[in-house]
Structures are given as C-alpha cells and as structure tokens.
Amino acid sequence: MGHWAREQLLRLFDALLWLVGAYVAGSLWLGVPLEAKGWIHLMLAYVFPLIAFMIYPSMGCYRSWRSIDYLSVVKPVVLSILVVGLSALTITFLMHEIGALSRVWFMLTLSFVLGTAVSVRLVAVGIMRWLRRNGCDLRRIILVGDAERLAYMRQSVSEHPGFGFSIVSTLGYEDGAAASILDAMAGQNIDEVWMALSPEKMERMDSLLGALSQSPVSVRWIPDIRWHALLNSREENLMGHPSLLLNATAIDGSQGRLLKSIFDRLFSLLVLLLLSPLLLLIAVLVKLSSPGPIIFHQARQGISGKPFQCLKFRTMVTHREESGLTQATVNDSRVTPLGAFLRKTSLDELPQFFNVLAGDMSVVGPRPHAIQHNEFYTKQVYGYMQRYRTKPGITGWAQINGYRGETDTLQKMVKRVEYDIYYMKNWSFLLDLKIIFATAFSGWMGRNAY
Known part of the structure; x- marks a missing residue:
C-alpha cells in the first residue's frame, strides 16, 4: 500500500x-x-x-x-x-x-x-x-558524496534499520558525474538519490539535477552536518525567488511568534497580579536593606542583539565596577543578606515580567547576559550569539538542566549555549509549559545562584 x-x-x-x-x-x-x-x-x-x-x-x-x-x-x-x-x-x-x-x-x-x-x-x-x-518496504538509495560524508551516511543508515533505507550503490565525488549516476540506476529500481556533497564541491549540481530530472526518483541534498550545528534551515520566498534561511529557529514564523507572544503577555499579567503583594513586600525590604534604588537596571541584548534595560530587584550594595563587569561569586561581599536570599530563590528576577509585558523578553528563552559578557564569550564560544535569534527569557532549558548562575569556567558557558540552541531548534508550546512547570517546582533554587 x-x-x-x-x-x-x-x-x-x-x-x-x-x-x-x-x-x-x-x-x-x-x-x-x-x-x-x-x-x-x-x-x-x-x-x-x-x-x-x-x-x-x-x-x-x-x-x-x-x-x-x-x-x-x-x-x-x-x-x-x-x-x-x-x-x-x-x-x-x-x-x-x-x-x-x-x-x-x-x-x-x-x-x-x-x-x-x-x-x-x-x-x-x-x-x-x-x-x-526485516527487509520489507525498503527504499533503495544511491548515495553520492565525498569519502567522509559517504562513510557518515552509510553509518547513519545502518544505525537506523527501522527507517527502511537500503543503499544500493555509492559514488564518490570524482565519480559523481551524471552519466555515472544514470548507469548506476539502470535496472536497479532506485527510489531516491542522496547527494551528500559539501558546498564547495557543488559545481556539478546543475548537470546532476539536469540528468536526474529525466527520472522520477526523489533527489535529496544532505548538507554537511556542520551546517546544522546551529539552527534549522527553512525555505522562504524572497521577492519571488526561493531562498533558504540557514539559521532559522523553530519559533520563527507567524504562528509560533504569535502564540508565544500572546501567552507571554497573558501569563506575565497573571503572575504580576497574583504576586503583587509579594512584589510590594520585596520592594520595601530592598529599600530598607541598604541605601540605593529598589530596581536594578542593566543593559542587556534582546532579539537580534537589540539592547533593552533588564529589570531586577537590587541585591547588591551600591558600588562602581573598577574594571569591566564581575559576576557574583560565593560569599560575594557586594551582595546584601536580603540580596543573597533573593538571588538564591530567583525572586530578584520577578520584575522581568514587566520586561515580558513590554515585549523585550519572553517567559521562556535563553537567559540574557550582560553586554560585556557577550563581547567576551562571542570570541570564545562557537555560535554564542545565535542565542539572540529569539527573545531572551526569564527561565530557560539551560537553567532547568543545571546551567544557572555563575559560569566560572568556559565549559559551563559552552554547555549553556548548547542547551539554549537545542531549545531554539526544538521549541514547542508544550516544551515551554514543561520548562515553566519545572522552574515552578524546582528551578527557582540553584546551587550556582549567588
């Protein structure tokens, strides 16, 4: 059938x-x-x-x-x-x-x-x-590519026999002329041709596609896996021309953005209304704890790198940074006793629901970092700025998986970025709900929050 x-x-x-x-x-x-x-x-x-x-x-x-x-x-x-x-x-x-x-x-x-x-x-x-x-309903494949990609794709097929692909013939890049493919297809009842060619070796694509257009087989181009190390690609119409957006996110598109935006604002409004007595109490306690403003403003980067003022309850004594921006550490002398509690419980983050109402942040997304930290980690962590292809969040996939608070080693930031990119590639409304529930029940407390 x-x-x-x-x-x-x-x-x-x-x-x-x-x-x-x-x-x-x-x-x-x-x-x-x-x-x-x-x-x-x-x-x-x-x-x-x-x-x-x-x-x-x-x-x-x-x-x-x-x-x-x-x-x-x-x-x-x-x-x-x-x-x-x-x-x-x-x-x-x-x-x-x-x-x-x-x-x-x-x-x-x-x-x-x-x-x-x-x-x-x-x-x-x-x-x-x-x-x-067990050999039923197999799709017969001819695989074209260079040696490394051929080996990789053959391994992938062998590791997933339940998908039902059978590689009938492989042709190296140098052997991948149109005539060679057509000869390999002769009498083989081929269903698909897979082209596992890297972009710099695509000059023969026109002749290959031209020859294969005379055959009813499906033709797939499987880009180098490095192309997919960041985000998803998506086909778009650009002034009547087909184009491929190479670093699209799962949130891109009118439906995803609209659903997320409506939920963000309704959820934030509900949280602010329900927690308004707690917000007022914290504001009074912050004011009494030490001289200085109640709300701490810090410039952060939002979607597409656009700056905005991220809001938090102030948790440190008023001070001036001597050189750059220093992350809070264990027993940091700048943090007030009340501030330590607010940081440990993440209650200092509650004013960011106003950022969500303003459209600068989302309830769930990659956490926004200080601009000085972005400038440093952009040079140190591959794909770091891809985190800003979506709105930053109050909580996120990285945070509920243990990468919250101080990143005192480069490897911790690398893992945080990996989790953030995973979230952006696999976003769904159900995933957002899962993260919110995980945060509500366990994610507000953290060992790395100082």
Missing part, C-alpha cells in the same frame, strides 16, 4: 474515531442514546469528524513516518485533537448551548479519541519499523 492510500485510510479512521468516541462516551456516561440526552450531543458527534477531516492534514498528521521519531508522529495528532475539541466548544458557545453540554461526556470523548489515536499510531509505527528491519 502506497503512502497516498495509507493517508486516505488514516484520514477516514481519524474522522470515524470521533463518531465512535462520542457514542462510546455516551454509553459509558449518559446511559441513553445521545439524542435523548440533548440534541447538542448528537450534533457534536457528527461535527467532530467534519472538523477533524479538515484540521488534521493542515497540522501535519499525515506526513511520512519513515524517518521521524515517535514523538514527531504523536505530537501533531495530539495538538489536532485539542484544536478539534476547542473548535467544537466554540461552536457550542456561539449557539448558546454550552450549558446543555455534558462536560464529562465531552472529556470522555476527547480521552477516548486521544488514547486510541496515539496508541494506533505508536503500534503502526512499531510494526512498520519491525517489517523494515
């Missing part, structure tokens, strides 16, 4: 699953036919599948599962189910029937659909990978 046929079968299954889920939930909870409990339940039972049929494809639920991990298979359908549920609630609200809707029935329906859809996909992917490991 081809990918198109599998997709249509899965689309039909996903749509009917909502109908089945609605009736199963009705029999479990209502105990009577859906129409007997209220017409809104019967209507939603048939509206669910229609919405799902429209929503699921646009959320990426039916792209090929061959070479992606289990999480990437499951995540689109989980988000799609939540969107379908939210859409159904919106329809019910607009029809002024929200009061007649059984909340338990609704949640049982969502739970049934979610559990079944995820389970079916995990089982299906597991079976497909088992079959491919």
Whole structure:
C-alpha cells in the first residue's frame, strides 16, 4: 500500500474515531442514546469528524513516518485533537448551548479519541519499523558524496534499520558525474538519490539535477552536518525567488511568534497580579536593606542583539565596577543578606515580567547576559550569539538542566549555549509549559545562584 492510500485510510479512521468516541462516551456516561440526552450531543458527534477531516492534514498528521521519531508522529495528532475539541466548544458557545453540554461526556470523548489515536499510531509505527528491519518496504538509495560524508551516511543508515533505507550503490565525488549516476540506476529500481556533497564541491549540481530530472526518483541534498550545528534551515520566498534561511529557529514564523507572544503577555499579567503583594513586600525590604534604588537596571541584548534595560530587584550594595563587569561569586561581599536570599530563590528576577509585558523578553528563552559578557564569550564560544535569534527569557532549558548562575569556567558557558540552541531548534508550546512547570517546582533554587 502506497503512502497516498495509507493517508486516505488514516484520514477516514481519524474522522470515524470521533463518531465512535462520542457514542462510546455516551454509553459509558449518559446511559441513553445521545439524542435523548440533548440534541447538542448528537450534533457534536457528527461535527467532530467534519472538523477533524479538515484540521488534521493542515497540522501535519499525515506526513511520512519513515524517518521521524515517535514523538514527531504523536505530537501533531495530539495538538489536532485539542484544536478539534476547542473548535467544537466554540461552536457550542456561539449557539448558546454550552450549558446543555455534558462536560464529562465531552472529556470522555476527547480521552477516548486521544488514547486510541496515539496508541494506533505508536503500534503502526512499531510494526512498520519491525517489517523494515526485516527487509520489507525498503527504499533503495544511491548515495553520492565525498569519502567522509559517504562513510557518515552509510553509518547513519545502518544505525537506523527501522527507517527502511537500503543503499544500493555509492559514488564518490570524482565519480559523481551524471552519466555515472544514470548507469548506476539502470535496472536497479532506485527510489531516491542522496547527494551528500559539501558546498564547495557543488559545481556539478546543475548537470546532476539536469540528468536526474529525466527520472522520477526523489533527489535529496544532505548538507554537511556542520551546517546544522546551529539552527534549522527553512525555505522562504524572497521577492519571488526561493531562498533558504540557514539559521532559522523553530519559533520563527507567524504562528509560533504569535502564540508565544500572546501567552507571554497573558501569563506575565497573571503572575504580576497574583504576586503583587509579594512584589510590594520585596520592594520595601530592598529599600530598607541598604541605601540605593529598589530596581536594578542593566543593559542587556534582546532579539537580534537589540539592547533593552533588564529589570531586577537590587541585591547588591551600591558600588562602581573598577574594571569591566564581575559576576557574583560565593560569599560575594557586594551582595546584601536580603540580596543573597533573593538571588538564591530567583525572586530578584520577578520584575522581568514587566520586561515580558513590554515585549523585550519572553517567559521562556535563553537567559540574557550582560553586554560585556557577550563581547567576551562571542570570541570564545562557537555560535554564542545565535542565542539572540529569539527573545531572551526569564527561565530557560539551560537553567532547568543545571546551567544557572555563575559560569566560572568556559565549559559551563559552552554547555549553556548548547542547551539554549537545542531549545531554539526544538521549541514547542508544550516544551515551554514543561520548562515553566519545572522552574515552578524546582528551578527557582540553584546551587550556582549567588
């Protein structure tokens, strides 16, 4: 069965699953036919599948599962189910029937659909990978590249047999003329040609693509792994011309930025309202603890390196730096007793929610460093300034993984940058929530916060 046929079968299954889920939930909870409990339940039972049929494809639920991990298979359908549920609630609200809707029935329906859809996909992917490991449904590949890249790609294929790729022939860069590829393809029933060529050896690309355009095989260019050491690439239209943004982040794009921006402001406003008595108390204590302002302003760099004033409760005695900017250390004499507590608990960071409201920061993102530190580490850590391709955050992936506070060795900063770039490459709304919860329960306290 081809990918198109599998997709249509899965689309039909996903749509009917909502109908089945609605009736199963009705029999479990209502105990009577859906129409007997209220017409809104019967209507939603048939509206669910229609919405799902429209929503699921646009959320990426039916792209090929061959070479992606289990999480990437499951995540689109989980988000799609939540969107379908939210859409159904919106329809019910607009029809002024929200009061007649059984909340338990609704949640049982969502739970049934979610559990079944995820389970079916995990089982299906597991079976497909088992079959491919045993020689079924393989895609036959010709690999073109220089010796180092050929060895790397052959190793990758051998390490992931469940993805179902079989390298039929390899051609070195010097042997990679169009005629050589066409000869290797003859009678081999080739599905794809992979070009693992480094950019400086791409002068033959035009002739290779020209020759392969006469064949129905898929052609992939697999750039040098060093090109992906920083961020993701993304194809964009530039004045009518195709272009490749080589250091895009997962947050780039209108949907990601809009979702993150709306959440940031709503969450920050809620935090500031709920914690306003605590903020007022800390402000009074800071003022009484030592002479000086309550709020400490420091110039930091935000997205794209644009400067802004980062806000904190003052934790040190008022002083002048003699040379450059010195990070706080253990038993730092500049830190007041109250300041030590605020730093240890990260309560000094609370005013940064005002930075989030102003649009300079995000709730989650790479922590902003002092500009003097940026100037130093840019020369010392590869890819350091890529951290500023997104808004800095109050908390981040590096912080909940132990890289918070003083970076007294270069290796600590290297690891922090690695975690920050991982976050930017793999951002999702669910990852932001995970980081926020981890921070709330354990991330405010840290051994390295002085």
